[in-house]
Amino acid sequence: MAKSLAELDSNFQVKTVEDGQAWYALNPRDAEGIGWVEESQDFTRYPDRAQGVVRDPVWELSRRSAGILTRFITDAPQISVRWDVRFETLAMDHMPATGVSGLDLYSRDGDKWRWAGVGRPLQFPTNQQPILENIIPAGEREYLLYLPLYNGTAKLEVGVPEGSTFQFAPREEKPVLFYGTSILQGGCASRPGMAYPAIAARMLDVPHYNFGFSGNALSEPEVADLLAELDPSVYVLDPLPNMQATEVTERIPHFVRTLRAAHPQTPIVLVENIVYQSAWINSARAERMNTSNEALKAVYAELKNEINDLHYIETMDLLGDDSEATVDGTHATDIGFLRMAEVIAPVVKQLLV
DSSP, X not given: OOOOHHHHOGGGSOEEEETTEEEEEOOGGGEESOTTGGGOSSBOXXXXXXXXXXXXXXXXXXXXXXXXXXXXXXXXXXXXXXXXXXXSOOOBTTBOHHXXXXXXXXXXXXXXXXXEEEEOOOSSSEEEEEEEOSOSSOSOEEEEEEOOSSSOEEEEEEEEETTOOEXXXXXXXXXXXXXXXXXXXXXXXXXXXXXXXXXXHHHHTOOEEEEEOTTOOOOOHXXXXXXXXXXXXXXXXXXXGGOOHXXXXXXXXXXXXXXXXXOTTOXXXXXXXXXXXXXXXXXXXXXXXXXXXXXXXXXXXXXXXXXXXXXXXXXXXXXXXXXXXXXXXXXXXXXXXXXXXXXXXXXXXXHOO
């Protein structure tokens, strides 16, 4: 990926100074998680030309900034954030505002990433607040700042005391691409960094794309065509909670073949439907889960000798066995997302080259 002018010369970063605070405005070229960065004028997940190609709900959901983040390096003793969200609904009845519309900050500590601060959305559209203060020890650090999962982001600025060093520093290696449902998009994480693709990416220390589309991961051919335009390190396909068994049988083979035709050597991972947490006592939920998974097993059996580097993750360990990992039996809590990442990340790790 070509470097932006701001990466080549820090004097060209968009910066304003207010009351001793230097504010650095993020542009799409300095963000991670945007697949079509050369076409992007904002923090969205599909290019403008996808409008009218994908279904309207998919297009609208692509305006949400799930998985988009900025990576930056600074020696600032404190960090502030200022961001504008696109939509007035800051929270949902089962997901807090910090996850729907907030920001989430992590810092590198040796060879791992650790949580550092959260941006709490208090009003529409603009919020401004310190996200981390009294930083110890003094010195230069690398940070990840995740954008909202279910709201859209119209603008983001990072503020540091004037005189502090600051540089946006996006990674250039191929991201892991995750495609799936509201669960994959991040429903119902308490913070953006707790969506399972984000957790897995931190575990692996790699960039990632989040193509989670709430209620609309139907694996249509036009979506496969779009995702085939990208060049990720691994494709992780997790759409089953939105798909009936007949749709799995009809659509997943074409989806996989489309990706393989475009990328002959890129590993592809199929993920079974999660165990719905009421399935032990609710026959309809059990049947819905089991029929979709049986259909996916049959598709995998059909494709595994045709499609090289095709992999499969079964459902039983994704959420654990204690029924304590979701908000509503379907959408994960933070502990549910951590459990999912702990299963999926090791599989992806073996496939990264």
